[in-house]
Amino acid sequence: METPRLQTHNLSLVRNGRPVLHDVNITIQPAEIVCLIGPSGGGKSSLLRCLNRLTEPPPNTVFINGKEMTTMDVIALRQQVGMVFQSPALFSGNVADNVGYGAMLRKRPLSPAAIIDLLKMADLPADYAHRPITELSGGEAQRVGLARALANKPQTLLLDEPTSALDPDSRLHIRQTISKLRRELGLTILWVTHHIDEMHEIIDRVIVLENGQVNG
Amino acid sequence: MTIPPEALFRIVAAFVLVLAAALVSRWQTLDLEKQIITASVRAFLQLIAIGYALTFVFEADNPFAxxxxxxxxxxxxxxxxxxxxxxxxxxxxxxxxxxxxxxxxxxxxxxxxxxxxxxxxxxxxxxxxxxxxxxxxxxxxxxxxxxxxxxxxxxxxxxxxxxxxxxxxxxxxxxxxxxxxxxxxxxxxxxxxxxxxxxxxxxxxxxxxxxxxxxxxxxxxxxxxxxxxxxxxxxxxxxxxxxxxxxxxxxxxxxxx
Structure with a gap:
């Protein structure tokens, strides 16, 4: 059997004295698209943050490709497990500055051609590279956020309601892009959304998180 | 060394301005008069104390002090x-x-x-x-x-x-x-x-x-x-x-x- 891409083992988390996750056990295989749903405050974002280690999980509770997360180098882990947030939180500058951010951190700047490839992957026109981020629509900004995460060549993408602020057309567009990325790059996707009714055609499974626990 | 009477008189005269500020505060109900008076008295005591302390330190002129x-x-x-x-x-x-x-x-x-x-x-x-x-x-x-x-x-x-x-x-x-x-x-x-x-x-x-x-x-x-x-x-x-x-x-x- 293949090593799961992501796995949690009795993951529990307490924040500010309040239990947020309780004995969460999930397993996600490579190239799966899994939807994470549940009421607000149910622990979805907390789970995603643990998987990218923006929040510290207890030891021996999260495994990436079979490796215990807290023994891994956190920077390398975050490049391997990318995350796209509800608000794209783009950095000031233009689209290319954002897409090239991860590479710039590693002091290996991306070529203009590589930036254009990433924009294409996120279904953005090549001439957007030099567009200031202040001139982007919500959907475009979210695509730049996606291209920025893809630039790290992650194996897994955690999507925290990336389409919640978008109109139906933009949401469809992003869904198609994600579906294509899984097909072409074999990306594993864990997607938090409130629009589960729109997701059926592209997802493999649904995980319901309620009161910090997995249901069904 | 002490403060000469004429210097003390100048300080007290300048304090009239503080009283004026306190009166303005009272008149305009700014509720600052207590703080103005306390701050001014505190400044007076702190500065007098530091004046004496500095005189002492200057005279001693000891690097450790x-x-x-x-x-x-x-x-x-x-x-x-x-x-x-x-x-x-x-x-x-x-x-x-x-x-x-x-x-x-x-x-x-x-x-x-x-x-x-x-x-x-x-x-x-x-x-x-x-x-x-x-x-x-x-x-x-x-x-x-x-x-x-x-x-x-x-x-x-x-x-x-x-x-x-x-x-x-x-x-x-x-x-x-x-x-x-x-x-x-x-x-x-x-x-x-x-x-x-x-x-x-x-x-x-x-x-x-x-x-x-x-x-x-x-x-x-x-x-x-x-x-x-x-x-x-x-x-x-x-x-x-x-x-x-x-x-x-x-x-x-x-x-x-």
Whole structure:
């Protein structure tokens, strides 16, 4: 059997004295698209943050490709497990500055051609590279956020309601892009959304998180 | 040595202005009269006490006594700036370390370059200006670092999620914080003499020193304060942003302090 891409083992988390996750056990295989749903405050974002280690999980509770997360180098882990947030939180500058951010951190700047490839992957026109981020629509900004995460060549993408602020057309567009990325790059996707009714055609499974626990 | 009666009379006469301010406060129901009176009486007592203490130290002129006074001044400045750093973990230590760094570097350079002698009469008043200025810069910068990190948490976490370390993620926002700490002293240096005469220079002129002599010292003071502001500002930024990150480059928010 293949090593799961992501796995949690009795993951529990307490924040500010309040239990947020309780004995969460999930397993996600490579190239799966899994939807994470549940009421607000149910622990979805907390789970995603643990998987990218923006929040510290207890030891021996999260495994990436079979490796215990807290023994891994956190920077390398975050490049391997990318995350796209509800608000794209783009950095000031233009689209290319954002897409090239991860590479710039590693002091290996991306070529203009590589930036254009990433924009294409996120279904953005090549001439957007030099567009200031202040001139982007919500959907475009979210695509730049996606291209920025893809630039790290992650194996897994955690999507925290990336389409919640978008109109139906933009949401469809992003869904198609994600579906294509899984097909072409074999990306594993864990997607938090409130629009589960729109997701059926592209997802493999649904995980319901309620009161910090997995249901069904 | 005691205060001569005529000097005491001048102080009491000037106190009329404080009473006037208290009356304005009462009349306009600003509810500040108690604070105005308390602050003024406190200032009187503090300054008289420091006057006697300085007279004693100047006469003794003992390097250890000077160092002790500098340490007390720095500790009080660190405590005061630390109080302003609400929301920054270990703000008192951050402030104390940053102010000490800026002040030691500035005062050390002044003594090393032979601009001032390490005598109580020269070092203590100069240290008062350097430490006081460093304290203001530290408060401003620490508050601004906190506001920037809180206000830009989305961008900071996005950067962390892309593999940035805490320093890389916070860096674009720290520049703004340092800028805010440096701006007041840069602005006052630009306009010095045009809008108001600085305190030290005013004091010297009132004491009968010629204006040309007074400006010589004032120029040194302004340069020294710019240096102290930049050293303290840098140290404050460097020490305070770290309080918002864990060793695993996770942003701490709402959990600070």
């Amino acid at each position: 000077i160092l002790l006074i500098l340490a007390i001044m720095t500790t009080i400045a660190g405590y005061t700036a630390g109080q302003r750093g609400d929301g920054v973990r270990h703000s008192g230590y951050v402030a104390l370390a940053a102010i000490s760094f800026g002040s030691i570097l500035t005062l050390g350079s002044l003594v090393l370059f032979g601009i001032f002698n390490f005598t109580a009469q020269q070092i203590i008043p100069i240290a008062g200006m350097v430490i006081g200025n460093s304290m203001n810069v530290c408060s401003l910068v620490m508050g601004r670092v906190r506001d920037e990190v809180n206000g830009r948490s989305g961008e900071i976490e996005a950067a962390l999620a892309l593999g940035a370390n805490g320093r890389q993620a916070a860096r674009p926002h720290l520049r703004a914080a340092l800028h805010s700490g440096m701006t007041p002293i840069v602005d006052s240096t630009k306009t010095v003499g045009l809008i108001q005469l600085p305190g030290a220079m005013t004091g010297m002129i009132l004491a009968g020193i010629s204006p040309l002599e007074a400006v010589q010292l004032q120029i040194i003071v302004m340069y020294m304060l710019i240096g102290a502001a930049s050293f303290t500002g840098l140290a404050t930024v460097w020490l305070s942003y770290r309080q918002f990150f864990t060793p695993h480059h996770q942003l701490l928010l709402g959990e600070s302090k």
